[in-house]
Amino acid sequence: MKELELKYGCNPNQKPSRIYMENGELPIKVLNGKPGYINFLDAFNGWQLVSELKKATGLPAAASFKHVSPAGAAVGIPLSEVERRIYWVDDMDVEFTPLANAYARARGADRMSSFGDFISLSDVCDKATALIIKREVSDGVIAPGYTPEALEILKAKKKGNYNIIEIDASYVPAPIERKEVFGITFEQGRNELVIDEHFFDNVVTENKEIPEEAKRDLAVAMITLKYTQSNSVCYVKGGQAIGIGAGQQSRIHCTRLAGQKADNWWLRQCPKVLELPFLEHIGRADRDNAIDLYIGEDYMDVLADGAWEKTFTEKPEVFTAEEKRAWLDKNTGVSLGSDAFFPFGDNIERAHRSGVCYVAQPGGSIRDDNVIETCNKYHMAMAFTGIRLFHH
DSSP states (O other): OOOEEESSSTTEEEEEEEEEEESSSSEEEESSOOHHHHHHHHHHHHHHHHHHHHHHHHSSSEEEEEEEEEEEEEOOOOOOHHHHHTTTOOOOSSSSHHHHHHHHHHHTTTTHHHEEEEEEEESSSSSSHHHHHHOOOOEEESSSSSSSSHHHHHHHHGGGGGEEEOOOOOOOOOEEEEEEEETTTEEEEOOOOOOOOOGGBBBBBOOOOOOOOOOOOOOOHHHHHSSOOSEEEEEEEEEEEEEEEOOSSHHHHHOOOOOOHHHHHHTTTTTTTTOOOOOOOOOOHHHHHHHHHTTTTTTTHHHSSSGGGTTBBBOOOOOOOHHHHHHHHTOOOEEESSSOOOOOOOOHHHHHHTTTEEEEEEETTTTHHHHHHHHTTTTTTTEEEEOOOOOO
């Protein structure tokens, strides 16, 4: 198949629309559904991300994409009991595979953003992974293959219209990539940068110690950033992105946005949140929305009289700012990556409040000394990679 006609482009008024190869055949097969223009953008970006995560870590990887940026990305590390609860998979009577763990993490870190995602998997989709996908609101999935059981499960999703794409894992794109904007063709070499453990050898802070697990997490951060709309910042812990700030014009706004998402991930693990008394019929998506309100500044939207009765069996106590700060102070060992240099130490100050201990960024700011000094203040270890990772 050399080309595939699509219903429309980014918007319904943008017709005609297609994907095609100038030379050779498309490296994909549509096994089910009718993926659209944005679906394919998410699928191809996500496939690159998970393929590189697998190469860098040796672990199966998954990504949850929305609007051409990852909402979550992770490698296949076993879930703790608390993680199973906050990702709403603790009720599943199935043995989780590494790939299933990866997708549960990628989907679960920022469930609000992942709602209606496009999924990318580094390995053949198995039954356990398909069962997680089955219960979530999602547009589709791309993987190098599907077991017969997994394919049967996924084909039944969305009344038989779920988008399922199989990609040729051996496909290698041309070294030069092109895109057209306003009738003008842009051309550049593909970003084939390999991110491995040596990517973080240039540690510029007083603290030189970056453990192997932190190097893995920094690799997850940098590979995720490589396929995130810039400016972008990524917080990672336990092999998964826990906060991604994408497409912001200001670096500090990226850091704040990603930091707030990382904080929400950690706050969801607080016993006070885990034990919220939800009504039995409240579904996962509505629980996610209620939790997001409860742990945020607009908590009265869900706790006011006349509101809480629609969600809870009894009125929860307010999660006070002091209680939240005390819980957030327990989070530590977080890694932080940035796709370009930090221009000011305020980014590190904000990162510190979300438990960041390890940082990777290109370096090269005229205020590098200030950024290093702020890291030293908190005994953080920071590596200068010397490489920018803008993606547009």
